[in-house]
Each structure stands twice: as C-alpha cells, then as structure tokens.
Amino acid sequence: MLPPGKVPPEKLEELVFTHLGKKDGRVIIGPGPGIDAAAIDFGSSVLVASTDPITGAGKGIGFYAVHVNANDVATFGAVPRWFLVTVLLPEGSDEGLLGMIMGEIHESAEKLGITVVGGHTEVTPALGRPVVVGTMLGEVEKGKLVTSNGARPGDAIVVTKWAGLEGTSIIASERAEELERSFGREFVERAASFIGMISVVEDALTAVEAGVHAMHDPTEGGLANGLHEMADSAGLGFRVHADRIPIREETLRICEFYNLNPLALISSGMLMVATPPERAGKLVEALESRGIKASIIGEFVEEGDIRVIVEKGKEKPLERPESDELWKVV
Known part of the structure; x- marks a missing residue:
C-alpha cells in the first residue's frame, strides 16, 4: 500500500517514469526524481512548466495553488507567466466556496504578474474536501535556464x-x-x-x-x-x-x-x-x-x-x- 503524500522514488521509477508516451527532442528536461518542472525548447527561449495539487489546505487553498506552482517554475530561473487551474469541490459545496477560491487565485496571480489562461471546475462525490490542481508556465532565455539536477560535488x-x-x-x-x-x-x-x-x-x-x-x-x-x-x-x-x-x-x-x-x-x-x-x-x-x-x-x-x-x-x-x-x- 502506498503511504500518504508523494509516491516513493522507487515506485515512480517503476510505475510512472516507464510510461511517458512519445519521446520529443524538444524536451530539454523531462520527468525524473527530484525534478519539479519540465523545460521545452521554444527557439530563443525555454518554456518551463510545472503542475502541483493542493490537497492538505482548506483556508488559502487558492493562494497556495498559485504560489507553489510559481515557485517550481522560478527554481528553473524562469519568470512565471501563465496559470491553468482545476478546482474540484465535494458534493454540497456552495457558490461562496468557489468564489472564495477563485478570488484567492486572482489576487495571488495578479500580485505575481501571472495570467490565468484556463482550467476546469467540477463538483464531485469522490472528494471530502476541496482539491485545487494548478499548472504554471513560464519563460527563460536559453542561456539562463537552471536545472534542478545541476548540483556538483563540493557545492x-x-x-x-x-x-x-x-x-x-x-x-x-x-x-x-x-x-x-x-x-x-x-x-x-x-x-x-x-x-x-x-x-x-x-x-x-x-x-x-x-x-x-x-x-x-x-x-x-x-x-x-x-x-x-x-x-x-x-x-x-x-x-x-x-x-x-x-x-x-x-x-x-x-x-x-x-x-x-x-x-x-x-x-x-x-x-x-x-x-x-x-x-x-x-x-x-x-x-x-x-x-x-x-x-x-x-x-x-x-x-x-x-x-x-x-x-x-x-x-x-x-x-x-x-x-x-x-x-x-x-
């Protein structure tokens, strides 16, 4: 049985990283242990993309969704720019809850200069509490890309x-x-x-x-x-x-x-x-x-x-x- 939280690295290697679809030469950095974003060659710039769910918070869940995903993009040296978000609500949720979450997302994104460009909202019987899944996109010049696997001995x-x-x-x-x-x-x-x-x-x-x-x-x-x-x-x-x-x-x-x-x-x-x-x-x-x-x-x-x-x-x-x-x- 898998424990709560992140899937252990050995299970990622066995069950996730072996099922990644078609290979693409434009992918500079793809999935791997300890890697929180992808980097894709877009010519003179690199597109950096990250996705993360917020599952352990109630208050401030929209705030966390924006900032956690923006953080992952920024660790690659990229400026976070565009955000997609999926908001999943449990049965019985009212309009006020959705409005609160979206208000937090709007305020947080606006403060960081990020535009919300799409997503999905749904009420589902599968959940006991709200879950927000964000995807952040950002850009960085090719020569300024930082990789999360670039540490060297002695650093x-x-x-x-x-x-x-x-x-x-x-x-x-x-x-x-x-x-x-x-x-x-x-x-x-x-x-x-x-x-x-x-x-x-x-x-x-x-x-x-x-x-x-x-x-x-x-x-x-x-x-x-x-x-x-x-x-x-x-x-x-x-x-x-x-x-x-x-x-x-x-x-x-x-x-x-x-x-x-x-x-x-x-x-x-x-x-x-x-x-x-x-x-x-x-x-x-x-x-x-x-x-x-x-x-x-x-x-x-x-x-x-x-x-x-x-x-x-x-x-x-x-x-x-x-x-x-x-x-x-x-």
Whole structure:
C-alpha cells in the first residue's frame, strides 16, 4: 500500500517514469526524481512548466495553488507567466466556496504578474474536501535556464527563510482553536501569517543573477525530502549541519506540541540552492540585500550514499521521510 503524500522514488521509477508516451527532442528536461518542472525548447527561449495539487489546505487553498506552482517554475530561473487551474469541490459545496477560491487565485496571480489562461471546475462525490490542481508556465532565455539536477560535488547548500513555513501556517490555520488554548491567539495568528512568506520567486530570480548550479523548492517532506530529491537528481550525497538550519520558534513549538519533525514538514517558502562554495557568501549577501534571510547549511558530496546531518559534532543519517508530517495533523 502506498503511504500518504508523494509516491516513493522507487515506485515512480517503476510505475510512472516507464510510461511517458512519445519521446520529443524538444524536451530539454523531462520527468525524473527530484525534478519539479519540465523545460521545452521554444527557439530563443525555454518554456518551463510545472503542475502541483493542493490537497492538505482548506483556508488559502487558492493562494497556495498559485504560489507553489510559481515557485517550481522560478527554481528553473524562469519568470512565471501563465496559470491553468482545476478546482474540484465535494458534493454540497456552495457558490461562496468557489468564489472564495477563485478570488484567492486572482489576487495571488495578479500580485505575481501571472495570467490565468484556463482550467476546469467540477463538483464531485469522490472528494471530502476541496482539491485545487494548478499548472504554471513560464519563460527563460536559453542561456539562463537552471536545472534542478545541476548540483556538483563540493557545492555549498544555501537555503532561504526558514524550514516548515508552509506546514506551520496550515496547521496554525486548521487547528487554531486547539493551539490558542495552549499558546494564545497572538502566537497562532503569527504562525498562520507565515503564509505570506510562501513565495520564492524573488529568492530564485535573485539567486540566478548571483550564479547557481541548481535550485529546488522543498514541498512535501520538507527540507529533509528536498535534500534527498536534489541529491537523487544529481547522483550525489550531502552533509548538513543541524545548528545551521533556520527554523522559526513558532514552528519548533508547534512541532513539539504535535510530536512532529520540523525537517520533514512541508516547506514552501524556503528555497534550496546549490552554488560553488566560493560564491556562497556573495549569494547570501545578494539575498539579504533584498531582505531575504539566507543560510549556508552544508554541502553536496560526491559519494551518493553519504546523506547525513551533523548534530553536536556527530554525523547520523538524515532519513528520507515516508510522508509529510502535515498528514499527522490535518
């Protein structure tokens, strides 16, 4: 039986990547482990396309749909431009719910300069809660395309913002009453407000200008899964340091309350970057000059079987999460 969340990489290799239709020479980057978008040759430019569903959120589901898909496109160095969306509603939904979701999509897309160009809406007995599936398209000049599998041995791993931002926001919104009894309303409202930091479009486009080898947006499975995905796609290993990983106090307290691992909590809002070690300091400076927190947390290594986290001077394996910690709560 498959666990909740992303399908495990070995099952993708067996059941998905072996069934991809006709080969096309214009496809620069197609499906693969740890690859969140496709890149297609359009002459002088490259079309970058990504699709992602939002299944674990109620409030803000339209907001998440736009930003999560825009993030994936931006990690390829492309500017997100066009959005298609499928909105699936459970039986008994009223017009107000559809209007709310579309209002969130419109507001989020307009803020990022994105046009909604199509999609589908449907009420279906197959669901118990709304599901929104987005497809984002963007463009980048051929010479500026960044691939998610481009990390090299020795590259520094730089991250922006904090781990677990999206998961913290969702849990604070979905379990507000319960959390308020333990932490107070101000704490819960502050944690829920992390939704406002979910975009990495500016992070990614700033990083591209500073010079990078690869970028990735850690979604389901959080930072831990994101590290494995980047390593998978490049055939590398990694070493990261626990005391360098930025995590907000609100995330730590909520994770402790529900016995969750913050490193395996959905982390849209954090950008992961592989960059030559000699450029890492300047990359951090470039990001922080835009008001974007940035941290160097470790490095990629040539040995693919070395995937460790250093805690109190001792290395231990950083396990790949079987599913996102969010599913234990919502």
